[in-house]
Amino acid sequence: xxxxxxxxxxxxxxxxxxxxxxxxxxxxxxxxxxxxxxxxxxxxxxxxxxxxxxxxxxxxxxxxxxxxxxxxxxxxxxxxxxxxxxxxxxxxxxxxxxxxxxxxxxxxxxxxxxxxxxxxxxxxxxxxxxxxxxxxxxxxxxxxxxxxxxxxxxxxxxxxxxxxxxxxxxxxxxxxxxxxxxxxxxxxxxxxxxxxxxxxxxxxxxxxxxxxxxxxxxxxxxxxxxxxxxxxxxxxxxxxxxxxxxxxxxxxxxxxxxxxxxxxxxxxxxxxxxxxxxxxxxxxxxxxxxxxxxxxxxxxxxxxxxxxxxxxxxxxxxxxxxxxxxxxxxxxxxxxxxxxxxxxxxxxxxxxxxxxxxxxxxxxxxxxxx
Amino acid sequence: xxxxxxxxxxxxxxxxxxxxxxxxxxxxxxxxxxxxxxxxxxxxxxxxxxxxxxxxxxxxxxxxxxxxxxxxxxxxxxxxxxxxxxxxxxxxxxxxxxxxxxxxxxxxxxxxxxxxxxxxxxxxxxxxxxxxxxxxxxxxxxxxxxxxxxxxxxxxxxxxxxxxxxxxxxxxxxxxxxxxxxxxxxxxxxxxxxxxxxxxxxxxxxxxxxxxxxxxxxxxxxxxxxxxxxxxxxxxxxxxxxxxxxxxxxxxxxxxxxxxxxxxxxxxxxxxxxxxxxxxxxxxxxxxxxxxxxxxxxxxxxxx
Numbered sequence: 001x002x003x004x005x006x007x008x009x010x011x012x013x014x015x016x017x018x019x020x021x022x023x024x025x026x027x028x029x030x031x032x033x034x035x036x037x038x039x040x041x042x043x044x045x046x047x048x049x050x051x052x053x054x055x056x057x058x059x060x061x062x063x064x065x066x067x068x069x070x071x072x073x074x075x076x077x078x079x080x081x082x083x084x085x086x087x088x089x090x091x092x093x094x095x096x097x098x099x100x101x102x103x104x105x106x107x108x109x110x111x112x113x114x115x116x117x118x119x120x121x122x123x124x125x126x127x128x129x130x131x132x133x134x135x136x137x138x139x140x141x142x143x144x145x146x147x148x149x150x151x152x153x154x155x156x157x158x159x160x161x162x163x164x165x166x167x168x169x170x171x172x173x174x175x176x177x178x179x180x181x182x183x184x185x186x187x188x189x190x191x192x193x194x195x196x197x198x199x200x201x202x203x204x205x206x207x208x209x210x211x212x213x214x215x216x217x218x219x220x221x222x223x224x225x226x227x228x229x230x231x232x233x234x235x236x237x238x239x240x241x242x243x244x245x246x247x248x249x250x251x252x253x254x255x256x257x258x259x260x261x262x263x264x265x266x267x268x269x270x271x272x273x274x275x276x277x278x279x280x281x282x283x284x285x286x287x288x289x290x291x292x293x294x295x296x297x298x299x300x301x302x303x304x305x306x307x308x309x310x311x312x313x314x315x316x317x318x319x320x321x322x323x324x325x326x327x328x329x330x331x332x333x334x335x336x337x338x339x340x341x342x343x344x345x346x347x348x349x350x351x352x353x354x355x356x357x358x359x360x361x362x363x364x365x366x367x368x369x370x
Numbered sequence: 371x372x373x374x375x376x377x378x379x380x381x382x383x384x385x386x387x388x389x390x391x392x393x394x395x396x397x398x399x400x401x402x403x404x405x406x407x408x409x410x411x412x413x414x415x416x417x418x419x420x421x422x423x424x425x426x427x428x429x430x431x432x433x434x435x436x437x438x439x440x441x442x443x444x445x446x447x448x449x450x451x452x453x454x455x456x457x458x459x460x461x462x463x464x465x466x467x468x469x470x471x472x473x474x475x476x477x478x479x480x481x482x483x484x485x486x487x488x489x490x491x492x493x494x495x496x497x498x499x500x501x502x503x504x505x506x507x508x509x510x511x512x513x514x515x516x517x518x519x520x521x522x523x524x525x526x527x528x529x530x531x532x533x534x535x536x537x538x539x540x541x542x543x544x545x546x547x548x549x550x551x552x553x554x555x556x557x558x559x560x561x562x563x564x565x566x567x568x569x570x571x572x573x574x575x576x577x578x579x580x581x582x583x584x585x586x587x588x589x590x591x592x593x594x595x596x597x598x599x600x601x602x603x604x605x606x607x608x609x610x611x612x613x614x615x616x617x618x619x620x621x622x623x624x625x626x627x628x629x630x631x632x633x634x635x636x637x638x639x640x641x642x643x644x645x646x647x648x649x650x651x652x653x654x655x656x657x658x659x660x661x662x663x664x665x666x667x668x669x670x671x672x673x674x
Contacts, residue, residue: 108634
């Protein structure tokens with residue numbers, strides 16, 4: 001779960017990591033409630049899950065009160081990478097001397113946590129050359145290690161002390177909240193030498209949420225997503241018009257790639273997991289039926305233990321109940337496939353022996369229907 | 371890093387062992403929905419399941435298999451080195467500790483949704499006791515015609531000399547199915563697992579077969595997320611691994627920053643991207659199939 005900036009900063013406050021004085025406003029009436037409290041200049045920041053907000057113009061500075069309203073309106077109406085802000089964060093601008101970069105992340109390859117620091121903050125860290133990556137124990141991060149990180153960045157005195165405090169607090173946050181990533185970009189060094197977190201990017205391990213009731217309020221999923229998750233499905237909505245359903249994340253991803261290679265545009269990824277019964281397939285089709293943009297459905301099911309006639313029954317039921325009307329192209333490997341083929345012979349569903357054949361027929365159909 | 375771990379010795383044994391090819395296995399979570407179904411299927415395949423574990427059900431039996439409260443109790447009656455773990459994710463860590471404390475050396479960890487923190491703690495625990503975890507979130511491991519510990523169907527697998535290592539379960543079945551159909555059997559097929567933290571990663575999987583002459587080739591089924599494939603390529607370069615390898619990477623068309631079903635299948639920037647993995651393989655001349663069905667013909671060409 002990726003937290004929005006303001007949510008990450010709420011955690012920073014909980015862990016005593018300094019942030020600028022700030023307010024939240026979802027609409028104009030909320031804005032008017034905070035407007036009189038603000039000390040200008042302020043920075044308006046669109047709260048989005050997508051990155052690259054600065055470049056996209058989703059962060060705006062207001063020098064005086066008159067600019068507040070129009071810039072607020074501008075941000076509320078600005079879509080970035082398909083996403084509108086859920087709320088606008090209003091922060092009092094701070095007087096910055098220098099910016100640093102700091103992040104702690106789960107290093108999957110090394111099966112440990114790693115820390116990245118750089119004296120160049122505020123940039124995309126992938127493009128920064130002068131960065132230091134080191135393995136770190138989030139349970140045993142000492143003051144001495146934290147101080148050595150500051151030393152590497154060439155900071156000293158009150159700044160070094162303030163920075164190493166942030167490193168230690170951030171490690172505590174990562175450990176206790178079970179974060180896969182906690183990034184502060186930039187850490188601002190103020191004129192008085194102390195450090196403050198100007199941004200917050202935190203990703204929490206989804207599988208740990210069950211023991212973090214305090215983080216549940218940050219879960220933001222669509223109704224359809226929720227419906228899918230309740231049935232135990234993994235579901236990702238995509239931009240195209242072909243819904244892809246299968247058993248296994250890898251298999252569905254692989255199918256997505258083959259569809260894409262054949263010139264089709266995937267519109268949904270749905271992995272219904274290990275159990276293919278008439279009921280699961282029906283429920284999967286039910287989720288897909290809510291996506292109006294879908295023009296055809298591809299089912300790729302690798303079984304062995306799967307009885308394909310049960311899958312065929314789910315498809316027949318979904319058509320009979322009027323739940324779906326678009327054609328289904330299916331590759332179902334498993335037992336009873338002749339029977340399944342016969343069952344579907346008078347429906348809008350077609351069974352194929354290979355996924356390549358199913359996809360080529362489907363893409364041809366989409367092409368003709370345009 | 372693990373020291374050299376002989377998985378075949380544990381799973382199959384040596385010809386002189388009285389239980390050669392019939393090594394005893396304990397199933398943790400044997401009475402659960404998932405555990406019971408697959409215990410049946412594993413037995414049908416030939417896996418010698420001698421005991422089951424379900425807390426508070428000690429003394430019962432499941433289809434003739436005695437059930438114990440803990441692996442510790444089971445190990446008083448049986449000398450077992452292999453455990454199949456089918457417990458719900460929230461009991462994962464304690465199940466691992468129970469098994470490791472009882473002398474289990476190979477832990478096949480099926481559950482999905484294990485928190486990263488628990489997976490990391492489990493790994494440290496196992497490592498410091500010279501035990502090996504496969505998974506979590508793995509379909510398990512199969513030595514075709516000998517035994518399987520996991521949830522994979524049996525039909526796609528045929529006995530042979532290639533090794534299949536896969537980050538995805540269903541793709542492991544799919545790829546093995548295509549290989550078997552083309553006459554390429556498997557010595558072993560092992561699921562790395564779809565999570566960010568893997569008890570046995572791709573490098574360690576390669577280590578299992580690198581000096582075994584009877585394994586003549588490897589198929590790697592990778593996917594987006596992390597840098598396991600990139601690290602594997604470095605390992606192949608460094609060690610001069612010389613068996614023919616064919617790779618496949620799922621998720622070329624997946625959007626960035628979206629978790630594609632597996633907890634570990636997510637791209638941040640270029641980190642974890644399919645392009646990065648494919649270009650790594652290409653750099654050391656490992657062919658990357660575009661579709662699973664292409665893999666056998668590419669492998670056969672390499673083996674010529």
